[in-house]
Amino acid sequence: MKLLASEHALVFDYIYSISAIVLEAGKDYLVEGRLSALAETSGCASFEELIRKAKADASGVLKRKIIDGITTGETLFFRDTSPFDLLRHKLIPELIDRQARSSLKPPIRIWSAACSTGQELYSIAILLRGMLGDPHRYNIRLTGTDLSDEAVARASAGYYNSIEMGRGLSDVLRAQNFTADTKGWKIRDELRALTSFRRLNLMEDFTSMGKFDIIFCRNVAIYFNEKDKASLFQRLSQRLEPHGSLIIGSMENLGTSCPQLESNRHLRAVYYKLLQGKAQAA
Template structure:
């Protein structure tokens, strides 16, 4: 791979996905793209780049998808999910008692463990949320991981990573050597192909946004821009959850730290109050029934 090839791929990945590759990440490109080059019938990265430059959109999409990190597991880092269950849901039940609806966005949802973790926690609160309209919108830029998410089918290894045994028994059924999430939980989540560099307004407004472990791959300017745009689709009294290695500090005034809740952030009321109202974007909702 020549320096020009690397520069081309760096720019392509930043423009298409926001992913920023530093100069010392050539090994990562080679390890992920050499198998793709062989699949495309070319001997190396340079030939792959030439084929991309010739106008192969499908190949470009394959390259972006190959470079996207899809590491995830159920109840990842645990603490944010405890905050969601023990503090955020009870507070929102009080705050939304009049309209009896909740909208949650899982950005960069990967293979679905995060939105399904939230769905199971909401199922556990079914008696308190009887008659409520619950909508979990999960987005990712990878069609492949979205298809896996919709199936809700996971290996023994995947369900052993973070998923409590009582929830496995309660909400999954065994299919051969795999485990499939029950249909009533899967139906609580709707998946959409979406890139965080796109305009958020079509998604509508959300009470809770989970945007965890994805911003670490973006540069400072892109992070700031995303935070400012997230605030505009986050309800003024809503919540933003970030990953353990992510923060808004020094990047935006749109959010402030939520005291005593690690990884949870609140829209700044002064900034949020000036954000234009947004429609719900025509997305369907699903009712939360009994357990």
């Protein structure tokens, strides 16, 4: 189905309003490639009709299908490697030293914001189990959120096909952390039990998420405009414990949008911490 010039504003504005994703001129092929089948199966003769139907659909089902179609869920296990080296060699050892001083069961709370199909959060779970042995000695809370229902459902199921398994996992990690059945490779139950996934639009208020020791928010703000990006990183900084760390994508930077965060470097990894005295109240 062709996206007509007269439909651009309606379609792009609607997509922005439900996801904050900015589509500009020249991105017609994305809409055509990703939403044509949905428009046709929804009985719509044009994209304009699809958007009108979605707006009128009080159940929100069509809106969520548009989100599933338009979002880019590209991800892989241990993506970019360096953030996971950072966790292994610096952030987790420092966190445990610190938490063990005040708690018999040290809390480790990590949020994968825009987790897509779960590979990022499961990579963290795999790494923690490899480092810490029995996870029950710690109070581990690993939370994954994403805007797309389809992505969250896949992440929760924890099943991956052989192509996904071949992206970022060694044979040893695969054998240690997954079991094979007729549906594919499934993350082991003891790792799955450390995690929880839910739908969350990062443009909406997320103060109810509580505070985290480490937040991963990678490769999602690249789809947002500068104002929304700044608002997102501001609000994420308010979800960090005073000692917490924010990890963003390897091709991203905060610019000047978040003066309360300072950048730190460990080997090849860059991460952000609250400037002393600027930890904000919930």
